[in-house]
Amino acid sequence: MRRLLDAEISTCAAHDLVKPMTILEIRGLNTYYGESHILRDVDLTVKAGEMVCLIGRNGVGKTTLLKSLIGLLRPRSGEILFNGEGLDRHPPHQRARAGIGYVPQGREIIPHLTVEENLMLGMEALPGGLARNHSIDPLVYELFPILQEFLPRKGGDLSGGQQQQLAIARALLGKPKLLLLDEPTEGIQPNIVQDIERAVRRIIAETGIGVLLVEQHLHFVRQADRYYAMQRGGIVASGPTSDLSQTVVDQFLSV
Ligand SMILES: Nc1ncnc2c1ncn2[C@@H]1O[C@H](COP(=O)(O)OP(=O)(O)OP(=O)(O)O)[C@@H](O)[C@H]1O
DSSP states (O other): OOSSOOOOEEEETTTTEEEEOEEEEEEEEEEEETTEEEEEEEEEEEETTOEEEEEOOTTSSHHHHHHHHHTSSOOSEEEEEETTEEOTTOOHHHHHHHTEEEEOTTOOOOTTSBHHHHHHHHGGGSTTHHHHOOOOOTHHHHHOHHHHHTTTSBGGGSOHHHHHHHHHHHHHTTOOSEEEEESTTTTOOHHHHHHHHHHHHHHHHHHOOEEEEEOOOHHHHHHSSEEEEEETTEEEEEEEGGGOOHHHHHHHOOO
16 A cells, blocks of 8 residues: 555666665765864665664764755755755755655644644645645544544644654655654653654555654664664764664663
């Protein structure tokens, strides 16, 4: 069942193998705040259908990386290739239209708009924007049934966990090919953390999109296929999460 996006795959003719396509490729990325050098020569890839987790202690540069990807920060050097195409000159709204969905840390739900209005905002990222897109894909209600129940409520009246579900649903309605999630379980009660984990897994299984997740909860980190560990703005370890040792966990996760 693939409602939001058909998984894109490329075929390796020589061996007749089917390989997932690389959606995101970051090469040698350096980002500064003024003269503070934050990201240092970051290389990272995400393939279609893959969940990749970025771990690292507070203040190492994880959010800076996501903001560089979405175009809120302009890297000083390096390349960001999205579906093989350079994004350098694209402002954030064009990156959203190209297929990068972003759920920021803190969620950024608009408190005085209803749940329905907040959801509709996600469709601004679709071709033609809200002027041409009016219907909310029911997949978001299957993933997060509470949202359908609370459609007329103000976003600001929802709990932190419900707002997080709303923020993920809003990003999904833009039909991203890559979803960036910045600490989606931060400050959220454990039963909703599990709902969010399940929903992210289901989104990947049903749509074939790639997910880049910044996360501190070890259980959620282990759901990812691969991890990258960041220290002082550089990637210092990476590999399959099945190889994630207790030493790496102790070194790079704050909780
Ligand atoms: N607007 C800003 N101006 C200057 N420095 C900033 C700004 N935002 C963040 N920084 C600094 O950049 C560094 C990286 O911050 P960033 O938010 O990317 O870290 P993080 O790994 O996402 O941490 P956290 O888990 O706390 O969100 C930190 O030292 C932070 O103080």
